[in-house]
Amino acid sequence: MSKFCKKCGKEIPLSSKENLCENCQNKRFGIVRKVGAGVLSMCAVVLAVVTKGKSGGPKA
Numbered sequence: 001m002s003k004f005c006k007k008c009g010k011e012i013p014l015s016s017k018e019n020l021c022e023n024c025q026n027k028r029f030g031i032v033r034k035v036g037a038g039v040l041s042m043c044a045v046v047l048a049v050v051t052k053g054k055s056g057g058p059k060a
């Protein structure tokens, strides 16, 4: 008897605690990382705009 990945149906070792194969686990983690990076870069942009408006002033 063996376990199968909930997402892609790939066979996974019975010892695995998750119901996802390593591949899908990595994918899930990748999405979290991607979203985190997106939020972070958005914050950076907002921060740049705010600091620019405060100290920089208009260039033209």
Ligand SMILES: [Zn+2]
Binding pocket: 005, 006, 007, 008, 009, 010, 020, 021, 022, 023, 024, 025
């Ligand atoms: Zn899978």
